[in-house]
Amino acid sequence: MSALPxxxxxxxxxxxxRSKATVDAIRQASFQVLIAHGLDGTTTTRVAERAGVxxxxxxxxxxxxxxxxxxxxxxxxxxxxxxxxDASARMRGAALAxxxxxxxxxxxSAKLEHAEISLALxxxxxxxxxxxxxxxxxxxxxxAIAALLAATADARFDDPQAVAGVLLGALIGPMCDxxxxxxxxxxxxxxxxxLTLLARGYLAAARVPA
Amino acid sequence: MSALPxxxxxxxxxxxxRSKATVDAIRQASFQVLIAHGLDGTTTTRVAERAGVxxxxxxxxxxxxxxxxxxxxxxxxxxxxxxxxDASARMRGAALAxxxxxxxxxxxSAKLEHAEISLALxxxxxxxxxxxxxxxxxxxxxxAIAALLAATADARFDDPQAVAGVLLGALIGPMCDxxxxxxxxxxxxxxxxxLTLLARGYLAAARVPA
Amino acid sequence: MSALPxxxxxxxxxxxxRSKATVDAIRQASFQVLIAHGLDGTTTTRVAERAGVxxxxxxxxxxxxxxxxxxxxxxxxxxxxxxxxDASARMRGAALAxxxxxxxxxxxSAKLEHAEISLALxxxxxxxxxxxxxxxxxxxxxxAIAALLAATADARFDDPQAVAGVLLGALIGPMCDxxxxxxxxxxxxxxxxxLTLLARGYLAAARVPA
Amino acid sequence: MSALPxxxxxxxxxxxxRSKATVDAIRQASFQVLIAHGLDGTTTTRVAERAGVxxxxxxxxxxxxxxxxxxxxxxxxxxxxxxxxDASARMRGAALAxxxxxxxxxxxSAKLEHAEISLALxxxxxxxxxxxxxxxxxxxxxxAIAALLAATADARFDDPQAVAGVLLGALIGPMCDxxxxxxxxxxxxxxxxxLTLLARGYLAAARVPA
DNA sequence: AATGAATGAGAGTTCATTCAT
DNA sequence: GATGAATGAACTCTCATTCAT
Numbered sequence: 001m002s003a004l005p006x007x008x009x010x011x012x013x014x015x016x017x018r019s020k021a022t023v024d025a026i027r028q029a030s031f032q033v034l035i036a037h038g039l040d041g042t043t044t045t046r047v048a049e050r051a052g053v054x055x056x057x058x059x060x061x062x063x064x065x066x067x068x069x070x071x072x073x074x075x076x077x078x079x080x081x082x083x084x085x086d087a088s089a090r091m092r093g094a095a096l097a098x099x100x101x102x103x104x105x106x107x108x109s110a111k112l113e114h115a116e117i118s119l120a121l122x123x124x125x126x127x128x129x130x131x132x133x134x135x136x137x138x139x140x141x142x143x144a145i146a147a148l149l150a151a152t153a154d155a156r157f158d159d160p161q162a163v164a165g166v167l168l169g170a171l172i173g174p175m176c177d178x179x180x181x182x183x184x185x186x187x188x189x190x191x192x193x194x195l196t197l198l199a200r201g202y203l204a205a206a207r208v209p210a
Numbered sequence: 211m212s213a214l215p216x217x218x219x220x221x222x223x224x225x226x227x228r229s230k231a232t233v234d235a236i237r238q239a240s241f242q243v244l245i246a247h248g249l250d251g252t253t254t255t256r257v258a259e260r261a262g263v264x265x266x267x268x269x270x271x272x273x274x275x276x277x278x279x280x281x282x283x284x285x286x287x288x289x290x291x292x293x294x295x296d297a298s299a300r301m302r303g304a305a306l307a308x309x310x311x312x313x314x315x316x317x318x319s320a321k322l323e324h325a326e327i328s329l330a331l332x333x334x335x336x337x338x339x340x341x342x343x344x345x346x347x348x349x350x351x352x353x354a355i356a357a358l359l360a361a362t363a364d365a366r367f368d369d370p371q372a373v374a375g376v377l378l379g380a381l382i383g384p385m386c387d388x389x390x391x392x393x394x395x396x397x398x399x400x401x402x403x404x405l406t407l408l409a410r411g412y413l414a415a416a417r418v419p420a
Numbered sequence: 421m422s423a424l425p426x427x428x429x430x431x432x433x434x435x436x437x438r439s440k441a442t443v444d445a446i447r448q449a450s451f452q453v454l455i456a457h458g459l460d461g462t463t464t465t466r467v468a469e470r471a472g473v474x475x476x477x478x479x480x481x482x483x484x485x486x487x488x489x490x491x492x493x494x495x496x497x498x499x500x501x502x503x504x505x506d507a508s509a510r511m512r513g514a515a516l517a518x519x520x521x522x523x524x525x526x527x528x529s530a531k532l533e534h535a536e537i538s539l540a541l542x543x544x545x546x547x548x549x550x551x552x553x554x555x556x557x558x559x560x561x562x563x564a565i566a567a568l569l570a571a572t573a574d575a576r577f578d579d580p581q582a583v584a585g586v587l588l589g590a591l592i593g594p595m596c597d598x599x600x601x602x603x604x605x606x607x608x609x610x611x612x613x614x615l616t617l618l619a620r621g622y623l624a625a626a627r628v629p630a
Numbered sequence: 631m632s633a634l635p636x637x638x639x640x641x642x643x644x645x646x647x648r649s650k651a652t653v654d655a656i657r658q659a660s661f662q663v664l665i666a667h668g669l670d671g672t673t674t675t676r677v678a679e680r681a682g683v684x685x686x687x688x689x690x691x692x693x694x695x696x697x698x699x700x701x702x703x704x705x706x707x708x709x710x711x712x713x714x715x716d717a718s719a720r721m722r723g724a725a726l727a728x729x730x731x732x733x734x735x736x737x738x739s740a741k742l743e744h745a746e747i748s749l750a751l752x753x754x755x756x757x758x759x760x761x762x763x764x765x766x767x768x769x770x771x772x773x774a775i776a777a778l779l780a781a782t783a784d785a786r787f788d789d790p791q792a793v794a795g796v797l798l799g800a801l802i803g804p805m806c807d808x809x810x811x812x813x814x815x816x817x818x819x820x821x822x823x824x825l826t827l828l829a830r831g832y833l834a835a836a837r838v839p840a
Numbered sequence: 841a842a843t844g845a846a847t848g849a850g851a852g853t854t855c856a857t858t859c860a861t
Numbered sequence: 862g863a864t865g866a867a868t869g870a871a872c873t874c875t876c877a878t879t880c881a882t
Binding site: 458459542543546548551555558579582583585586588589590591592593594595596597600610611614615617618620621622623624625626 | 668669752753756758761765768789792793795796798799800801802803804805806807810811820821824825827828830831832833834835836
Binding site: 038039122123126128131135138159162163165166168169170171172173174175176177180190191194195197198200201202203204205206 | 249379385391412
């Protein structure tokens with residue numbers, strides 16, 4: 001029921017447009033089923049049924065159930081990591097406080113955009129192999145943030161990578177809490193302001209004194 | 211395979227000494243199996259076997275598999291929450307920075323003491339009912355921290371509970387990363403210093419300006 | 421779960437008064453549990469608990485679960501058979517129609533007196549060995565009725581035993597239907613009159629023409 | 631071990647010829663196992679094994695064990711009820727005595743045709759839901775017989791439905807006894823003549839006097 | 841390529857029965 | 862004699878995966 005696959009690669013590349021459509025349908029179905037029935041309720045038959053294909057077809061595109069689930073996690077992580085990378089690139093050279101604000105905004109928005117999925121995916125993350133996927137995505141974000149910190153207009157850091165890692169982790173924790181609570185608007189607003197304070201405060205404390 | 215139990219209560223209280231020993235053996239075995247085989251590998255048979263008892267005996271003390279797993283999570287959360295509450299009580303009236311340091315120290319130490327278990331338990335957290343258990347533990351800690359913030363010698367907060375919640379979440383995130391990485395001493399040391407900076411920085415930024 | 425026992429004999433005779441009390445308690449408990457939880461819900465533990473003794477004690481009086489259940493069936497069948505035998509003895513020498521009326525009355529009353537139990541016991545009857553118990557009870561009643569038919573004042577029968585058997589069976593069928601329906605008073609009244617007609621009609625048709 | 635199913639519906643209709651064969655094999659196997667091992671011995675594994683399919687396949691056609699067993703009962707009841715309905719329709723307008731004879735003949739023959747199965751099925755009848763199935767079948771027969779009584783050439787009844795119900799019950803009782811005894815030819819012959827006398831005698835006694 | 845019936849290992853759970861205390 | 866914790870075989874049911882059509 002858990003354990004991500006030997007090979008996380010899908011079985012065949014969806015080059016043809018029909019294949020592409022099938023794969024997309026399966027992904028969509030997976031998300032819906034995952035959200036509605038939880039990880040253990042996400043059976044291959046149920047996903048196939050929801051996607052309007054047969055189980056056999058599903059297995060034509062994914063080596064096994066784990067591969068399929070891993071695909072979901074990867075897709076989501078890519079989205080969030082991309083958002084953070086974009087923000088980091090955009091703010092290169094800006095003032096520290098502005099960079100912090102932009103990072104928080106980018107991260108929170110990306111997560112909220114796929115709130116339900118994001119929540120459901122935590123279960124997949126616990127599967128064997130999920131940690132690696134997450135670590136990889138975190139590394140992408142960490143590196144982007146570290147570069148931003150190194151290129152900031154008004155501050156210097158001894159170990160930008162470490163600071164970036166801690167900052168990222170610190171944003172994720174409270175974010176999860178809010179998602180778990182169902183992301184009510186009031187809490188989301190509070191989260192944005194507090195995470196901004198957190199990011200600014202931490203970075204100010206961690207920077208090399210001028 | 212997931213879903214925490216109808217009744218989280220154990221089936222019978224281990225009053226006799228033999229029973230006590232049996233229950234302890236089962237708990238120990240659960241932890242070992244959980245660490246070694248993951249959540250889905252933590253089958254009732256495997257746990258019973260490891261504990262040196264029969265499945266039937268296991269079911270004499272736990273209504274079902276979920277109850278057993280929930281017991282583990284509860285036990286661990288209780289430990290950590292207790293440590294945070296103790297630290298909060300101890301630092302009441304101290305200066306903000308000192309309080310921050312003590313909190314970080316208490317939290318990190320409590321987690322590290324059961325690093326392996328802590329890591330394995332995240333999977334249980336995804337089970338139906340796990341979130342509630344975690345939310346309850348977090349509330350305990352949040353409340354303790356909020357009380358500490360409200361009673362600090364040199365600072366005031368508009369919404370201590372909210373700040374406490376965010377702070378707690380912000381500590382948990384990076385902590386998990388380090389546990390996931392296997393908690394190598396070097397990263398642990400780095401974590402302590404960075405989390406201290408984080409706590410101090412965030413609290414300084416979130417307090418009502420003097 | 422089914423199969424009546426190797427030896428239908430209870431393990432020890434309840435000679436002492438304490439033993440007698442225990443056995444009675446167990447019997448009572450069995451009936452209550454059987455009525456409330458059905459045959460498969462009549463577990464030894466449940467019965468013992470209800471009787472206020474331990475499982476071990478239960479096994480001191482009954483070789484096994486089947487023996488215990490068989491005891492219930494035997495007890496009930498004895499009651500009904502006794503009632504039929506009494507009526508048969510009492511009506512010896514009476515007119516055929518009067519004998520028929522008395523038989524119906526005795527049988528219906530005996531069954532209704534333990535309606536709930538009677539119903540619950542049908543399940544036990546299906547167990548291996550139950551058929552024998554029932555056959556034996558039926559033989560007792562059949563023999564009593566046959567004797568009555570042979571000694572009737574105004575009629576003669578070629579094969580009293582066969583007629584007695586069919587008559588008895590014919591009474592049981594509709595009786596069961598009414599018990600299954602919950603024995604509402606209206607249906608019971610209807611049953612009495614119809615069974616009387618049935619018994620009179622059948623016996624009149626089966627007798628050797630004068 | 632008992633309790634008939636939530637949904638008595640089979641899981642999928644056997645449309646394809648292979649499926650059809652599988653379902654038939656399962657039904658046959660169920661009957662054989664039920665006869666040979668009794669109700670509690672009729673385990674899903676045993677039936678599957680006997681049918682030459684895997685347990686999984688069995689569960690593809692039946693929601694659960696109860697559904698499967700209920701299917702057997704339903705099938706048998708349908709057969710017998712059909713026979714009685716046919717006879718009733720055929721004898722509409724006949725003389726009372728002839729109608730009685732035909733009913734007895736139809737009922738006895740239908741039961742004897744599946745004597746072994748019939749006997750084994752009584753155990754299923756005790757399961758939760760079994761009573762309903764039987765009640766429904768009885769109602770079908772009762773209604774058919776009542777219609778016959780109402781349309782008889784030479785007799786009238788105050789409450790044909792009630793009389794039909796009692797008559798039916800009265801036929802079932804002795805029939806069961808004979809089946810239980812293994813249906814030896816001599817007893818079967820005796821049964822036919824006696825049940826004929828019974829039906830004629832009862833109906834004659836129950837009719838409105840001319 | 842697509843289908844979906846068939847597979848079967850293996851999971852959770854129950855409960856009659858025993859026996860050391 | 863009484864207890865009740867321990868036993869473990871056996872049961873029902875699921876679901877990832879395959880392969881003949």
